[in-house]
Amino acid sequence: MKPKTEFSEITIENYKDYVFEKSPRSAHWKNMFWAFLVGGLICAFGQVLIELYIIWGVKAELASSLASATLIALAAIFTGVGVYDKLGRFAGAGSTVPITGFSNAMVAPAIEFRSEGLIYGLGAKMFLIAGPVVVNGVLVSVVVALIRSLFLGVG
Amino acid sequence: MQFYDKKQTLHFKNVSFVSGFTLAGPKEKQGKLGSTFDLTLEDDKFGEKTFEKAERKMFEYAVSGAIAKANLQPNDIDTIIGGDLLNQIVSVSFAAKKFKSSFLGLYNACGTYVESLIIGSFLTEFFNKNVLCVSGSHFSTAERQYRYPLELGVLRSPVTQWTATGVGASILQRHSDGCPKIVSATIGRVVDFGIMDVNNMGAAMAPAAKDTFTQYFIDTGKKPSDFDMIATGDLGKLGKEILIDLMEREGYDFNNNYIDCGAELFYEKQKTYMGGSGAACSALVTNGWLYNNLKKGNIKNLLLVGTGALMSPTTSFQGESIPAIAHLVEIEMGQKES
Numbered sequence: 001m002k003p004k005t006e007f008s009e010i011t012i013e014n015y016k017d018y019v020f021e022k023s024p025r026s027a028h029w030k031n032m033f034w035a036f037l038v039g040g041l042i043c044a045f046g047q048v049l050i051e052l053y054i055i056w057g058v059k060a061e062l063a064s065s066l067a068s069a070t071l072i073a074l075a076a077i078f079t080g081v082g083v084y085d086k087l088g089r090f091a092g093a094g095s096t097v098p099i100t101g102f103s104n105a106m107v108a109p110a111i112e113f114r115s116e117g118l119i120y121g122l123g124a125k126m127f128l129i130a131g132p133v134v135v136n137g138v139l140v141s142v143v144v145a146l147i148r149s150l151f152l153g154v155g
Numbered sequence: 156m157q158f159y160d161k162k163q164t165l166h167f168k169n170v171s172f173v174s175g176f177t178l179a180g181p182k183e184k185q186g187k188l189g190s191t192f193d194l195t196l197e198d199d200k201f202g203e204k205t206f207e208k209a210e211r212k213m214f215e216y217a218v219s220g221a222i223a224k225a226n227l228q229p230n231d232i233d234t235i236i237g238g239d240l241l242n243q244i245v246s247v248s249f250a251a252k253k254f255k256s257s258f259l260g261l262y263n264a265c266g267t268y269v270e271s272l273i274i275g276s277f278l279t280e281f282f283n284k285n286v287l288c289v290s291g292s293h294f295s296t297a298e299r300q301y302r303y304p305l306e307l308g309v310l311r312s313p314v315t316q317w318t319a320t321g322v323g324a325s326i327l328q329r330h331s332d333g334c335p336k337i338v339s340a341t342i343g344r345v346v347d348f349g350i351m352d353v354n355n356m357g358a359a360m361a362p363a364a365k366d367t368f369t370q371y372f373i374d375t376g377k378k379p380s381d382f383d384m385i386a387t388g389d390l391g392k393l394g395k396e397i398l399i400d401l402m403e404r405e406g407y408d409f410n411n412n413y414i415d416c417g418a419e420l421f422y423e424k425q426k427t428y429m430g431g432s433g434a435a436c437s438a439l440v441t442n443g444w445l446y447n448n449l450k451k452g453n454i455k456n457l458l459l460v461g462t463g464a465l466m467s468p469t470t471s472f473q474g475e476s477i478p479a480i481a482h483l484v485e486i487e488m489g490q491k492e493s
Contacts, residue, residue, distance in 0.1 A: 021356040088308015112304035
């Protein structure tokens with residue numbers, strides 16, 4: 001731990017540092033623990049779904065797509081009944097990063113802005129949170145593909 | 156640096172605070188001051204289709220409630236003054252449609268309630284017989300405007316506060332015996348100490364509160380110990396701690412009789428982190444708990460400061476820091492004239 005700085009005088013210049021010293025910190029270890037646990041459980045549950053679909057006679061490739069779809073549907077339902085936000089309150093990245101988090105990020109604004117109608121509300125605002133993720137995801141994938149083709153050639 | 160070279164404190168002689176009405180949401184009802192509210196909601200949609208409609212209805216009920224509590228008729232109110240947190244202050248404006256009084260809409264974020272008391276005091280002192288001051292906010296409408304959709308699963312920062320759901324309304328009347336009086340006011344100035352974190356409103360607003368308090372003490376020559384109670388609107392636990400420190404550095408002791416309305420509203424277990432915030436905070440606590448104690452004589456004089464953070468989501472996304480304001484009113488329980 002860094003020793004606390006003594007502020008003999010508070011000015012506009014050092015006020016930010018002063019506030020930083022005074023503010024309670026995020027409980028990083030606790031947050032990481034819950035993120036690891038919940039994120040891990042969601043992924044493990046996904047794996048269980050894949051195995052189940054295979055047992056039920058679905059092809060391996062199709063089984064993983066089906067498992068993803070199931071997770072998305074479940075997360076949408078849990079968002080709708082008001083459970084997913086409570087999970088996110090303590091799980092943080094553990095419930096945001098898996099595919100279920102993406103589902104939550106689509107469904108939450110859809111519910112929220114339904115009151116402004118299907119077009120200007122739900123339709124326009126549905127990608128409020130997920131939109132930047134999609135845009136940046138596509139952008140990064142293009143950059144990665146370019147680098148790959150530079151070194152390995154096209155094809 | 157700020158200089159206190161001219162007087163900013165104004166004095167009133169004729170402004171009586173005759174009634175206060177509070178309407179609070181379900182979470183506030185379960186909070187520390189739950190029993191002090193006049194009306195509480197079981198459902199924060201108030202039987203309406205949208206949260207915005209619910210907020211409007213809350214304003215209508217609070218205005219009517221305050222009028223009834225003062226034994227007046229809606230026609231007796233000359234002017235309604237107030238504001239809320241929504242864009243274009245729609246809640247209070249739409250609610251004012253239902254009443255025949257003149258209407259002034261205000262916005263100073265969470266400092267709106269005290270701002271309305273100050274302007275209401277001017278009108279009452281010189282022109283109007285009855286003025287109604289109202290301010291409020293709703294967690295669910297503020298959250299979607301300033302932050303995220305309600306159902307989005309996000310981790311909240313430990314310095315965040317919780318926008319209170321509720322509306323508080325006060326009636327000011329010229330000369331009325333046996334009621335608290337608004338005797339002076341200090342209109343604050345906009346102060347920006349460069350805080351960028353929109354979660355940390357308390358820290359952004361504390362320097363503004365310090366500025367207004369210091370101005371008041373210099374103008375009047377009074378000191379904190381002259382008051383039974385000093386209250387700020389919604390600095391929250393962190394902002395309160397910062398203000399105590401800032402005031403101490405100016406030579407004023409805030410350790411004994413100072414509370415923050417936001418920090419008083421909720422229990423620790425309600426997970427609001429630094430406490431309540433929003434335009435409802437100071438209005439709920441002042442019109443409920445503080446007003447009752449003033450009326451009973453438990454508090455003889457009170458300094459109330461409403462603090463507001465004046466940013467918008469647009470300015471925050473454009474990388475601007477958070478300017479803040481604080482307005483002060485001094486409320487005194489007048490001697491009962493026998």
